[in-house]
Amino acid sequence: MLLTLDNVLSADELSIARQLLAEAHWASGQITAGPQAAMVKNNQQLSEEAPQLPALRHLVLQALSRSAQFFAAALPLKILPPFFNRYSGQSNSYGFHTDNAMRLVPGQPGAYVRSDVSATLFLSEPESYEGGVLTIDDTFGQHGVKCKAGSLVLYPSSSLHAVSPVTSGERLCCFMFLQSMVPDAGQRRLLFDMDMALLQLRQDLGEAPAVVQLTGTYHNLLRRWAQT
Incomplete structure (x- = not known):
């Protein structure tokens, strides 16, 4: 199921998230890529050591806890701590890939979350950057998604998906992996x-x-x- 939820983050929460990200140091997006994804992944990401990361994760998880529609769609059992990425300049695309089935929980050796549902939360306004379309393959074909800031798109982690090159501007997003109470x-x-x-x-x-x-x-x- 491909589903977009608007206004997951409020305007104030978006402002806080952007301010925190503006102060952050970006690392290579390769830090969370599996072997297949690493060959096509060219973006940046906040590292686990980034001082802004705990506040950003709390902000996003608090917003998700308010959304009855998010709960109804994902039926989350476990949510891997959210990650944050950036597409801009020479680090600007992510080719077609499938998310790893099992994701290691940061800071918890041996603890895993099965990725049933993937989610992208848009933090940049769509008119502020060119390209950066999230393309998702499902049984009905390819779907391009470029949502307004504060919106969340949910899709099966098993689907092939990609982010087209950002040719100008900056695309900031939060991405997540969820283990659902209903795996199917x-x-x-x-x-x-x-x-x-x-x-x-x-x-x-x-x-x-x-x-x-x-x-x-x-x-x-x-x-x-x-x-x-």
Whole structure:
């Protein structure tokens, strides 16, 4: 499922994130690349030693905790601490790749998160840079994504995806990997669609008997498919 969530970060949070990133020292994006990705990855990234990283991670995770739609779509069990990258100048692209299935948790030797869902949170306004389109391959073809600042795009970690060269300006983003309570992407999509339909039915009909029954069906499916 490819899904865009707008206004995940507020204007004040965006301002804070940009200020922190403006003060940061950027390292090579190779630090989190697997063997295949390393051959096509040409960007910059905040290192684990960056003093701004804890505040940035807290800001993003706090914003995600407010978003009911994010929870409904990802059904997160574990979220790998968010990372931050930069595309500009000669460090400006990321070729087609698939995210590693298992991601080592920073600072926790031997602890892993399985990447079921990947996420990109845009921190730069789309008109402030040229190029930098996130292209995602799925069963329905290729989709180009270039969202307004503060928006988040979710997509299966198993999909091929790339970032086209940034030819001018600067593209700042946060990227994340999530282990879902429901590993199967098709099942997650069915649950999300049902959850959104139930939300609309409650607004239209209130807690009518059929709505109550369908809500029970949703939770019974979640109970059947979820892993904790």
